[in-house]
Every structure is written in structure tokens, then in C-alpha cells.
Amino acid sequence: MKNGLPDAIDVVEAKTSKIDAVDFENLVFGNVFTDHMMICDYVNGEWQNPVIKPYGPIELEPSAKVFHYGQAIFEGMKAFKDDQDQVWLFRPEDNFNRFNKSSVRLAIPEFPKEFFFEGLETLLNLDRDWIKKGFGNSLYIRPFVIATESGVSASPSKSYKFMIICSPAKAYYSGEVRVVFAEKFSRAADGGVGYAKAAGNYGAQFYPTNLAKEEGYQQIVWTDANTHEYLEEAGTMNIFFRVGDKLLTAPTSDRILDGVTRKSVITLAEEHGIPVEVRRVKVQEIVEAAEKGELKEIFGAGTAATINPVKGFGHQGKKFELPELEDSYATFFKKELMNIQYNKSEDKYGWRYLVKN
Amino acid sequence: MKNGLPDAIDVVEAKTSKIDAVDFENLVFGNVFTDHMMICDYVNGEWQNPVIKPYGPIELEPSAKVFHYGQAIFEGMKAFKDDQDQVWLFRPEDNFNRFNKSSVRLAIPEFPKEFFFEGLETLLNLDRDWIKKGFGNSLYIRPFVIATESGVSASPSKSYKFMIICSPAKAYYSGEVRVVFAEKFSRAADGGVGYAKAAGNYGAQFYPTNLAKEEGYQQIVWTDANTHEYLEEAGTMNIFFRVGDKLLTAPTSDRILDGVTRKSVITLAEEHGIPVEVRRVKVQEIVEAAEKGELKEIFGAGTAATINPVKGFGHQGKKFELPELEDSYATFFKKELMNIQYNKSEDKYGWRYLVKN
Ligand SMILES: Cc1ncc(COP(=O)(O)O)c(C=O)c1O
Ligand SMILES: Cc1ncc(COP(=O)(O)O)c(C=O)c1O
Numbered sequence: 001m002k003n004g005l006p007d008a009i010d011v012v013e014a015k016t017s018k019i020d021a022v023d024f025e026n027l028v029f030g031n032v033f034t035d036h037m038m039i040c041d042y043v044n045g046e047w048q049n050p051v052i053k054p055y056g057p058i059e060l061e062p063s064a065k066v067f068h069y070g071q072a073i074f075e076g077m078k079a080f081k082d083d084q085d086q087v088w089l090f091r092p093e094d095n096f097n098r099f100n101k102s103s104v105r106l107a108i109p110e111f112p113k114e115f116f117f118e119g120l121e122t123l124l125n126l127d128r129d130w131i132k133k134g135f136g137n138s139l140y141i142r143p144f145v146i147a148t149e150s151g152v153s154a155s156p157s158k159s160y161k162f163m164i165i166c167s168p169a170k171a172y173y174s175g176e177v178r179v180v181f182a183e184k185f186s187r188a189a190d191g192g193v194g195y196a197k198a199a200g201n202y203g204a205q206f207y208p209t210n211l212a213k214e215e216g217y218q219q220i221v222w223t224d225a226n227t228h229e230y231l232e233e234a235g236t237m238n239i240f241f242r243v244g245d246k247l248l249t250a251p252t253s254d255r256i257l258d259g260v261t262r263k264s265v266i267t268l269a270e271e272h273g274i275p276v277e278v279r280r281v282k283v284q285e286i287v288e289a290a291e292k293g294e295l296k297e298i299f300g301a302g303t304a305a306t307i308n309p310v311k312g313f314g315h316q317g318k319k320f321e322l323p324e325l326e327d328s329y330a331t332f333f334k335k336e337l338m339n340i341q342y343n344k345s346e347d348k349y350g351w352r353y354l355v356k357n
Numbered sequence: 358m359k360n361g362l363p364d365a366i367d368v369v370e371a372k373t374s375k376i377d378a379v380d381f382e383n384l385v386f387g388n389v390f391t392d393h394m395m396i397c398d399y400v401n402g403e404w405q406n407p408v409i410k411p412y413g414p415i416e417l418e419p420s421a422k423v424f425h426y427g428q429a430i431f432e433g434m435k436a437f438k439d440d441q442d443q444v445w446l447f448r449p450e451d452n453f454n455r456f457n458k459s460s461v462r463l464a465i466p467e468f469p470k471e472f473f474f475e476g477l478e479t480l481l482n483l484d485r486d487w488i489k490k491g492f493g494n495s496l497y498i499r500p501f502v503i504a505t506e507s508g509v510s511a512s513p514s515k516s517y518k519f520m521i522i523c524s525p526a527k528a529y530y531s532g533e534v535r536v537v538f539a540e541k542f543s544r545a546a547d548g549g550v551g552y553a554k555a556a557g558n559y560g561a562q563f564y565p566t567n568l569a570k571e572e573g574y575q576q577i578v579w580t581d582a583n584t585h586e587y588l589e590e591a592g593t594m595n596i597f598f599r600v601g602d603k604l605l606t607a608p609t610s611d612r613i614l615d616g617v618t619r620k621s622v623i624t625l626a627e628e629h630g631i632p633v634e635v636r637r638v639k640v641q642e643i644v645e646a647a648e649k650g651e652l653k654e655i656f657g658a659g660t661a662a663t664i665n666p667v668k669g670f671g672h673q674g675k676k677f678e679l680p681e682l683e684d685s686y687a688t689f690f691k692k693e694l695m696n697i698q699y700n701k702s703e704d705k706y707g708w709r710y711l712v713k714n
Binding site: 031074190200 | 385386387388390394412414415416417418419420422423424425426427428429431433461462463464497499501503504507508509510511512513520522524539541542543544545546547548549550555556557558559560561562563564566567582583592593661
């Protein structure tokens with residue numbers, strides 16, 4: 001042991017690889033997992049003995065608290081391979097910090113930074129072949145923690161399991177995305193857990209999203225629960241509106257996730273002289289801008305999709321289509337971000353993180 | 358098969374019972390489980406082949422959606438044994454209906470009523486010895502559903518696992534309970550999942566409850582997320598206030614669970630001529646009543662605790678103690694409810710449900 005770290009993470013290598021059975025040209029997002037996973041258990045008040053071993057099922061008591069009380073949080077990150085076969089992460093410290101911020105809100109013990117990075121990098125090197133070169137190819141990385149203590153009383157678990165699993169990805173969304181602005185349902189309360197990547201935030205959106213799908217929308221843009229007058233974020237993306245040449249996005253709050261992609265877009269906009277206003281965005285103002293032809297774009301920003309252009313939106317039963325643009329901001333930011341992520345452009349802000357081989 | 362029911366639920370009996378190792382006088386709530394459990398899987402669009410088998414661990418993919426998206430709901434019910442060794446449930450249809458109401462909100466397929474009751478009664482008969490006679494003894498029953506599909510994309514699972522596990526219980530709370538009225542954190546949003554027994558609702562309360570405990574309160578009484586001006590419910594109990602001889606409790610809403618104990622208390626109050634007002638209850642009115650000495654009682658109502666008297670409360674840093682009463686409503690309702698539950702009094706409302714042997 002040095003600095004509370006075991007000399008090396010315990011590694012049990014898979015005897016055979018599943019990689020040859022995978023069709024990397026036709027990946028469905030989040031469906032296929034690499035050969036290995038990282039596991040670390042919290043027992044007796046400590047995170048102990050992280051191990052990397054072959055990806056496979058885990059065993060839990062049916063009374064494990066995660067099943068009953070949703071005491072679970074996660075992160076979503078990506079690894080990219082450049083033309084020289086180097087593997088890069090994008091602002092991983094931000095994901096790590098948010099991981100522990102989410103943990104605190106869910107009364108889960110914070111995870112040690114050394115374990116996180118040491119484990120993640122060892123895992124990525126083991127499963128390096130799963131990361132394919134070429135724009136759009138990436139490895140989606142899912143660190144998460146679940147409450148494992150057996151017991152059906154509603155109180156924090158005394159034991160937890162931290163894991164990292166990885167899934168090769170092409171693009172998150174297929175097809176065109178239209179969104180509806182929430183009028184009845186809501187995602188998060190003031191003083192709630194909306195800013196955390198708490199498992200329960202996501203399952204709670206499935207039913208309203210199913211209803212939206214029946215109306216022809218793939219996603220919901222959530223509004224504030226109190227008044228439904230302000231636009232906040234989508235299910236797994238922050239949301240930007242382009243009115244004229246100005247970019248608008250909601251400020252983060254205890255209801256809204258502080259997205260890594262969102263803040264990168266804001267920085268890039270500032271760098272490139274695109275006026276960006278981070279302030280509460282009224283539903284009414286966006287509807288009026290659409291009616292006047294001033295609403296040029298809506299796009300989502302998130303790790304899974306990077307930048308996801310929105311084709312149209314619905315509000316109070318009315319449907320609005322957005323114009324096709326030659327010089328779309330969405331395309332611009334996506335390209336800028338990917339150039340940085342795939343080591344094709346200068347890394348002015350120190351966002352790239354090399355996974356040492 | 359008849360009426361979509363298998364002729365009998367498949368039963369695999371435990372070879373040995375763990376019951377002799379259990380100290381029934383010193384049970385910790387929700388810690389020990391009986392010999393058997395019920396399992397039913399949802400696959401290919403159908404709930405199939407319910408089985409009862411020895412209680413034990415289950416195996417899941419680390420990518421199972423329950424771990425990542427909290428798509429999980431549960432119920433809490435109790436079985437009671439009377440002096441003639443008959444086993445009773447209390448308003449189980451209400452729990453069953455709420456189970457499916459929660460499922461709908463979490464985009465989980467509804468569970469068939471026949472499977473639920475047939476499975477539950479078979480299970481209770483197998484584990485009958487675990488239900489002890491005597492006031493206060495009961496078997497806590499935990500039906501739940503978890504999303505089991507493998508996949509880290511935020512969309513409803515295609516497969517689920519329904520289970521019932523059972524835990525012998527004495528009383529839920531030990532020691533005195535003081536509560537604090539929420540001022541900053543909140544439990545549920547308008548348009549959210551507060552009215553459902555969604556797993557994520559509970560984990561989200563652990564952190565604020567830990568903070569409350571540091572100030573000397575065991576529980577939080579949640580207020581409306583918008584203004585924190587109205588008292589709603591506690592973490593696992595609905596809340597009643599007695600001002601003078603009048604009983605006050607909040608109406609149910611999409612933020613508040615429609616508790617079986619709560620509505621039973623309201624019915625009993627009406628029967629016994631206790632004036633009860635179901636309406637929004639202002640924090641300010643309760644604080645003022647306490648200051649004038651008119652606040653006689655606060656108590657929680659829920660399956661686990663039945664009726665849980667509250668000794669005092671805190672608000673904006675001020676602490677209030679409640680008087681010791683000779684003729685407390687809490688004691689009265691607890692006795693009335695238990696007399697019905699343990700088959701000691703007439704069952705005017707058809708609340709008792711005999712588990713046929
Ligand atoms: C609710 C929510 N909002 C926004 C985002 C986008 O955040 P990021 O850019 O860090 O991936 C995500 C996904 O991570 C999310 O789950
Ligand atoms: C949030 C919440 N409120 C109230 C209750 C009380 O409901 P019931 O009386 O049906 O047990 C419970 C427990 O079931 C609960 O979880």
C-alpha cells in the first residue's frame with residue numbers, strides 16, 4: 001500500500017474476449033459490454049480492494065437497499081481513440097467530482113479519487129481494443145454505486161458496491177428528435193435531487209416520455225415544477241436555444257444537472273464570439289421567437305449524444321418545426337468538441353486527459 | 358391454466374427452516390427474512406410462471422436498469438395472527454391497487470391480481486410459523502418490482518422481476534420521535550412521483566434526514582416544495598395534527614402517498630365523532646397552535662409503525678415539545694386499528710382479509 005492505494009489494482013483477466021462477436025458498425029447504445037469491469041466494495045466504513053475482473057453478473061440479496069430505496073448514483077463519460085492509437089478522456093475530473101456530489105446527496109460515501117482513476121485507466125488499457133478509431137466511435141463508460149445492505153427499513157445502507165462497466169458506442173440517437181415542453185409532469189423539485197445523477201431521476205421520466213412518444217416527440221424538455229413557465233433541461237441533456245444569433249440556456253440549480261458538455265459549449269461559444277446568455281429561459285419567449293421565425297435552433301448537449309440537434313417542438317398542442325440551417329451552431333459545436341476529444345485540435349483549456357498505456 | 362392462472366403456483370420448499378435461529382423478542386425491523394420468497398418474471402411482454410422458493414440471493418447483470426435508472430416500486434403490508442391461529446391481512450386490495458398505480462407511473466407493466474393474491478397467500482401459509490401471536494407481533498410483507506433488462510440507455514426496461522419477501526416484525530420505531538418541518542429540502546415535485554412508492558423517493562430522503570438527525574430529529578415532515586408553507590407527510594408515514602380536539606391532515610395529491618393507515622384513521626375518526634379536517638395544513642398555523650398550547654398531538658400513520666406518536670417538533674431553529682396526554686388520539690387509533698387487525702373487534706368496514714389455510 002502507498003497513499004492508501006494498493007500497489008496495484010487486483011486484475012483477473014478474461015480467458016477469452018467477446019470482441020469478435022461484436023458488430024461495431026451496428027451498435028445499439030449501451031447494449032454490449034466490454035470484457036472487463038471494475039468492482040470495489042464499501043464495507044466496515046471503507047472502500048476496499050478494488051478489483052478488475054471479467055464482466056459478468058453480480059449476486060445480491062433481494063432485500064438489498066438499492067432495490068427498495070433507489071440509493072444509487074452514476075456517471076457517464078467517454079473514451080476516444082486518436083489516429084495514433086492514443087486513448088483520451090474528456091474532462092474526467094469533472095465527472096469524478098460530480099460523482100461524489102451525487103453520492104453526498106444520496107447519503108453514499110464518497111469514492112476515493114485514486115481508486116477511480118487508477119481503476120478506470122487499468123480497465124481502459126485492458127479493454128483498449130474495444131475503443132475504435134474514427135469520428136463518432138467511442139467507449140461509453142458507466143461508473144456507478146449501488147446500496148447493497150440487506151434490509152427493508154428506509155435508512156442509508158451500510159454497504160455499497162462501486163462498479164465501472166464500459167460499452168462501445170457509435171451515436172446515442174438515431175433518427176430525428178422532436179421535443180415537447182413539459183406542461184404537467186416534472187422531473188425535479190426545488191430542494192430535491194435533480195442536480196444529482198440519482199438513479200431515481202431517470203426511471204421517473206419514463207412514463208411521461210412514453211406519453212410524449214405517443215404524440216410524436218422523442219424527448220421532453222422539462223420545465224420548472226412550480227409554474228412550467230421556464231425551460232430547464234431534457235432527460236439526459238442540457239438544452240440550448242438559438243434565438244437570432246444568440247444562444248440561451250438555463251443556469252444550473254438544484255434541479256438541473258451541471259453538464260460537462262453544457263459548460264464546454266458555453267466556453268467555446270465565448271471563445272468564438274457567439275453571444276450566450278445563461279439565464280432562465282421562458283417557454284413563452286421561445287414560442288414567440290418560433291412564431292416570429294427568430295428561433296433558429298434548439299439542441300441538446302450531453303456526453304452520450306455530444307450535441308443533439310432538435311428538429312421541432314410541441315407546446316400546448318401546437319407543433320413547431322425548426323428551419324434547416326447551413327451554418328448551424330449545433331454542427332459547429334459538435335465539430336469543435338469532437339476535434340478536441342479526438343486529439344485533432346489544440347487543447348486550449350486542458351480538457352483532454354491521456355490514458356497512459 | 359384457468360383464468361390465466363397456472364393451476365398452482367410452483368413451490369420449491371426450503372429443506373431446512375432458519376426460524377430456530379431467530380430471536381423473536383429482539384427483532385430489528387426489516388432485518389431477518391422468512392424461509393421463502395415469491396418470484397415472477399416479466400419476459401416477452403408477459404408476467405410468467407410465478408414460483409415460490411427458498412429465500413436467497415438473486416443474480417443480475419451490472420447493467421440491469423434498476424441499478425442505473427431506479428425503475429423500481431414496492432409495497433409494504435402486514436400479516437397478523439389472532440388467538441385462534443388465523444392469519445389476517447389488512448386492506449390488502451388497497452396495497453395491490455397502489456402497487457399497480459406506482460407501476461404505471463414508473464412505466465412498469467401492471468401485475469396480475471390473481472398472481473399477487475395466490476402467490477402471497479401460498480407464501481404466507483408456507484411461512485405461517487414466522488407470524489407470531491400477540492399485539493405488536495406481525496409479519497411485514499414487501500412486494501416489489503425491479504427492472505432487469507441489461508442496458509445503459511435511459512429507457513424503460515423490457516424485463517422485470519416481481520418478488521415478495523417477508524420479515525417478522527415487532528415495532529418499527531424504538532425510542533421517542535421528534536420531527537423537523539422541512540425548510541430547504543423537499544421530497545416530491547408537483548407532477549412528479551411522490552404519490553408512488555417509487556424506490557427513488559426514499560433514497561433521496563436519506564441525506565436530509567441525516568442532517569435532521571444531527572439536530573436531534575428522527576424524521577422530517579416534508580412541506581410543499583414550492584413554498585415550504587404547507588405540511589405534507591413524513592418519509593414513510595402520513596401525518597396528523599391534533600389542534601384542540603380537531604384532527605388535521607393534508608389531502609393526498611400527486612406529491613403525497615395515499616396511505617392505507619391514513620384513510621383508515623380518517624374513517625375511524627368520523628365513526629367516533631372526532632372532528633377531522635382533510636385540508637392543506639399551514640406550518641404557521643401549527644407553530645401558532647403550539648405556542649398557544651392548543652397543539653395537543655402530532656402522530657404519523659403508516660403500515661410499519663401503525664400509529665407513531667411524535668414527542669416534539671422543530672421549525673426555523675425553534676424546538677417545541679408536545680404535552681403528555683392521558684386521552685391521546687394516537688393511542689386510541691392505534692388500539693382501534695390493532696383490534697381490527699388482530700381480529701379482536703367487529704370488522705365494520707370489511708378491512709380484514711382472512712388468509713385461507
Ligand atoms: C439529467 C441530465 N442532464 C444533462 C446531462 C448532460 O451532462 P454531461 O454533458 O455531463 O453528460 C445528463 C447526462 O449526463 C443528464 O443525465
Ligand atoms: C411516503 C409514505 N407515506 C405514507 C406511508 C403510509 O402508507 P400506509 O399507511 O399505506 O402504509 C408510507 C408507507 O407505506 C410511505 O412510504
